Amino acid sequence: MKNAEVVRNSDYSLKARHNPEYTRVALFVKSFKKLCRNPLSASGVIIVALLLICAIAAPLIATHNPLEQDLARVLASPSLAHWFGTDEYGRDVFSRLVYGSRVTLYIIFLVTIIVGPVGLLVGTMSGYFGGWVDSVFMRITDIFISFPSLVLALAFVAALGPGLEHAVIAIAITSWPPVARLARAETLTLRNSDYVVAAQLQGASACRVLFHYISLMCLPSLIVRLTMNMATVILTAAALGFLGLGAQPPLPEWGAMISTGRSYMLESWWLVAFPGAAIMLVSLAFNLLGDGLRDLLDPRTE
Amino acid sequence: MDVLTVEKLNVTFRTDEGLKHAVRDVSFTLRNEKLAIVGESGSGKSTVGKAILRLNPPSTRVTAEKLQFGKTNLLACNEKEIRAIRGQHISMIMQDPKFSLNPVMTVGEQISEALSVHRNISRREAKEAALEMLKEVSIADPEHVYSQYPHEISGGMGQRVMIAMMVIPEPDIIIADEPTSALDVSVQQDVLNILTRLIEKKNISLIFISHDLNLVKKFCDRVLVMYGGRVVESIKANELSNASHPYTRGLMESLPSLKHRRETLPVMTRDQNWLTQEYTT
Amino acid sequence: MISIQSLSFDMPGSTKSKRILNDINISIGKGECFGLVGESGSGKTSILKCLAGQFQGWEGAIAIQGKSLAETSLKERSNTMQMVFQDPYGALHPRHTIRKILNEPLAIKGLSDKSERILKALKDVGLDETFLPRYPHQLSGGQRQRVAIARAIILDPDIILLDEPTSALDVSVQAEILNLLTSLHRRHQLTYLMVSHDLGVIAHLCERVAVMKSGEIVEVVSRDDLVEGNVAHAYTKVLLQHALSRE
């Protein structure tokens, strides 16, 4: 006999049998509310929202031109005129931070739109077709996973030459394999699920099954993974910037700001403290958000 | 003699959708007998069982006017006291042996552990008692099974191990939560027989949770029928066929019958009132 | 309609392959309800999976409507044969609305008058159009199983494979589904091949039953024989005894 625990009429009463219809929007709002109920996740949401606002409205928020040098006012400590002080060229650190959010978002965005689809495609195909497709794809991911991502990114940036785009490519190259693995694992559990079998029985092509059935189900966990990945991306980008291989001057990338500010760190703590805090905060926010999303999607295991 | 008295037991879960009142005003007394709790899935049977042992998750609110085991008020017990009761006085057999045994401990360890928690005995003694117990639940080669891991034994055997584990401290009450529903029909009967033999031998009272009305009709003395968290009927097992509550009757009738085949099966219409009406015995 | 001759199947394992079906012979006539009972793991589902094309590499001969199964593509097969699964919770895609679920087979086949067909199928299983925009999680188990059945019949198949369609449901809901299956059978002249572990359920619906034990069919009995206790094999007797004891 079957395990009766599996089958639990969650909504038992008669009333619940005709429960009100949730529209997608309502469901979304509800989930969002639930997400925000946890103070940690909520703060993640707020910080990410702030980041977005900063990036979109950078010219309105920034008090100075982030690139304008003023060699007469170098390394000024935080004051009313320069909230977060100025750097070694007399540029306003606050404004650079604000504009830096654009760089950060740009990196995150690019990496994510590369990594998500690639990982999803490779993973689902690998899991669904199995056999040699799986072997080939998984060997390739194995190879990529065999390197610590920072090392691989370093190697690629060194190979391609420093620069923001190259950093993005390098980070993307290093971060798709875990996504693919996740998608594959999900696909493996879905591949034999009854609804996929049903679709096959109805004559659905592999393509249709992959795109209409499997991808859809992989998405939530993929989104969680990608959100958490964003935190890693920020850190890796910052690390590349720190090692001088990321964004190139005068672009106000946070990691690069730390890297250059480091020389002045002992006297001008603000050069390192603020970008460092920004990286930490944003990365933390994405982690919190990802955590919250995961809680939302899979309340049992975190 | 009343072994366990439950009066107006209420269990509420805190969930994302708000409070969920899973068990409402359940009252019964358990004597030295085999008491069945039946009802469809989600009606709150397991929750009642767990509430007695205070096994519900921490976010659960359990209230009752009375939850008396012998001289102990179970509601007033602290962690330590309830631990002393668990296993030693009241124990519970879980549904699926595949999930209910620790996969990385040998079967024997788990059985002897059940004993050694409560008794101050040596490992050897515990092991011997466990072997003895394995023999009692009709396991042919206790020595061998003792050192096996749960995944190495069959479901029926696993359920016997579960029984051995729960009976070994010689409790006063055993709560069996669908102990056979994961087993094949041919094995089911065996396991039930063993259970019967043991509880009679050791004079144990049994709460038997199931959704199979026909099974409990044969096996138990008395039946509580639950619906929507509420006891809708309490009845002697052998009188089930003439149950008064429409829900109980509906359940009895909607089963397809071999002997009296009907073209269409009677379909029960659920009545909103069952959820609120006080049941009368 | 369906004829299975000396079907054997080895499950290829990582270390060694395991024989899970051994020399199965069944023949089912048009419009017949044929049952399969047996203990868990005896290979009931496996037979259905062989028929449905989920398992490949079996030996023996299977013919459907006289055509060898090995030569029909999955697509062709889907026109004559559909399946209803045991678990109504897993059989429907959780992120598809009922409309989409029922629309998919029609879209794959490229059929027209989709909405009419959908409505008709829904009506057949006793649901109405208000269910269309819902997601599976907004339905009860019985309702889900109805949708699954609707999906199976929407392409007008001749054969429906039923893998324990009610074992996940409460007895009261089980009765509803069984009634539904009976009436569909009558109206559409469907051929059923139904798997269950519950002799009572099988006997209610099917005229003939094959009893399975560890990969083999131990005997095939008719309903009448079953009711009269006219069974030969010891295992069938155990099953029968259990079923009777439940009444």
Added chain:
Amino acid sequence: MIRSRVSRVTKKTGVILITLFGLLTMTFVIGRLMPIDPVLAVIGPDADSSTYQQVFDEMGLGKPIWVQYYYYLQDMLSGDFGRAILTGSPVIDDILRVLPATIELASIAIMVGVGLGVPLGVYAATHRGRLGDHLTRLITLFGYSTPVFWVGMVGLIIFYAWLNWAGAAGRIGFAYDGMFTSYTGFYLVDTLLSGNIEAFVSALRHIALPALILGLNSVSFIGRMTRSFMLEQLSQEYIKTARVKGLSERSVIWKHAFKNIRVQLLTIVALAYGGLLEGAVLIETVFAWPGFGQYLTDSLLMGDMNAVMASVLFIGLVFVFLNLLSDALYKMFDPRTQ
């Protein structure tokens, strides 16, 4: 049975070989893609073109790429990784020389990681949803989210410059360089074996801060994984069984639930250990730790292809090895896989 095991082993070996081959190819691609001119690295910017040509030919860079690839594979397979420009010595010697520094650092770090991470994770899991859990979550997330180089810099200022608790850069005070015999390459061990207590203290002071900072990163990882494994186990039925038996909460957690996650934890620790190599790249830069991470960054920046390829390959091997190891541990410790 034996045959099946043999075939399984062959299959596994095949997989590893293919992975290795892929690693080799990828390192080659990385090495050759570099726009850095390795000749210039050798001769400096001011040499004239005849010198350039001479070195260029010596390095075999004039040959077609597939010939270079062929030679490269040949060299690699025969264990010849070439000489590093950076140091002038065989790369393999270099790697063996810098490795102990990194291993010493990573080992201490992993001890910190396991020692703090596991109890923290278990605590959080058993106090799920309560304040302690939230706090742990916040702490571990902070560990995840802080750029390790930044923490390193701040740590150096606080603990070296202000408090003078920690040593500054390097593995040991400069004055002790070469003042004790190297038996193992691990300074903590070597100084003790040499009986040079002063040097030992100096080594300890130097390793403490980088190891701690590196360790904190893995505390986060290990802690979070422990928590989620633990939660998964705690929701299992057998935990309820254990409670029904009347076991104390401590036995339930440590004897039953924890026992079940040991194997998974081992895998995670192996993984975290590999990840430490990554953190080492940054931490070693900040703390001037003469280890593998620095060697790799230096050779990358230098365009030292031999060194880069060999180091990258080496890291790949370490990861493959760690994977194999955790696989084997899984097989060894989990009765279900036996």
Added chain:
Amino acid sequence: SNTPSDQLIIALKMNNILSLDPAASTGNDIAFINANLYDTLIELDPEDPTIILPALARDWEVADDNMSISFSLREDVSFHSGNQLTAEDVVWTFERVLDLNLALATTWKALGFTKENISNLISETGTHEVEIKFPRELDPKLVIYTLATSPSAFIIDKQLVLEHEQDGDLGHQWLTTNSAGSGAFSLEQWIPQDRIIMVKNAQYWGETPSLERIAMRNLKESQTMRLMIERGDIDVAIGMSVPDIRSLEGAEGVDIQTTQRGTLYYVAVSMQNDILANKDVRRAIRGTINYEGINDSIMPYYGVFHQRPVKLGLPATLPEPMYSLSTDEARKLLANAGYENGFTTTIRALNESPFINVAINLQSSLERIGINAEIISGTGNQVYGAMRDRRFDIIVGRGGGGFAPHPDSNLTPLLFNPDNSDSAKLTNFQGWRTGYHNERINELIMQAVSEADSELQNSLYAEVQSIYDEDVGALFPFSQMVNTVAVRQEVEGYLDDPAAMTRLRSVTKH
């Protein structure tokens, strides 16, 4: 100080220390190290580089025809190995440099020495007598300065090295990681990219050093250096960044030594680029460099204000032309050239101070006259590699030798360009790299090199400089390099050498 009083502990970046072989080792750091492991024939006085001091060579004499020099060597010198130092070693050393044809052969080739003619030109005239003939008419000072300042001029222990020869490499492989010198210290341990430990050479021919041991440690982080020297955990810090040096300026217990080096910081443009080949455009760019701002805020401790292609302090050096930032004029010049709307271009610069800082500053200045420049930063290899391939637009760089106190040591590397065709591949000349070709300048340089008369020579050099100014050459010096070292006050006698050959033999600690 926390360091032992008989040890000198030095922190520096060892990135560029790749090989200890004197024939191959470019870079100031190695010159510094080898200067303590090896000896040269003659030395320049670090306090006044125009004074030539005897070293291995007791005495030397320039022939009357100015076509050769003969050296008589000290007879009491033995190598660390115990082998006697003889004329044979000296001859072999120089032959080896040209035979190997590695980086440092370039200096000699520029003077006309080649692989083929070297054995005829250099000869032992006695066990302790060496004669060097000139391949062409040369100012003898040039040869003498090269012998004193080139890192290839360290005398090597022939016998020892040949014992370690592999495949006819003249011991190159072995010398990469070992030393075979006669210097005041001998190499005890070199762990590449980690540390170099030297110990006192008790048999040193000169005054025995007072230090027992010198430990050099690789330290890349300037901050850490600063913290450590402040605390006294190191004695000497080399290569600190400016903010850190500045903060040490007033610090207790630490002295800052700043020494001029002959190398120049410049902004160079490529004449291969059609736009930049336009003289007005070049003039505009020359007038867009913020000389004052850069020298005031970026260059302190890296360099001092200087705009001529010949280093400061030589009699030949003309007064500064005083170019300055004048945006308006630059804009006008651009408009003249037909680029009133500006153009886009690239600036290459090393990814380290001060190069990148200057590049960023230049970028923002250029933007003001409508030139949109993208910065491509990278390692030395990437930046100078592109320059060697003549693949660049604008570069912020440093170069032009300048070790010897002679105008030629700047002018030949910076301006000389005898053949401007791509195929000539005169990659060692920055003149060729920028594609700047001026016949007259070539002539003048050649003429001056063979001119032994200082007066005359100086006037030739003066003409080069004014033509260059007039012609708006492709390379705009803005600063002359200074080397800044932080030294603990306990250390006495540490004297940074203008040619980077800082010798530690007379350093003491108390």
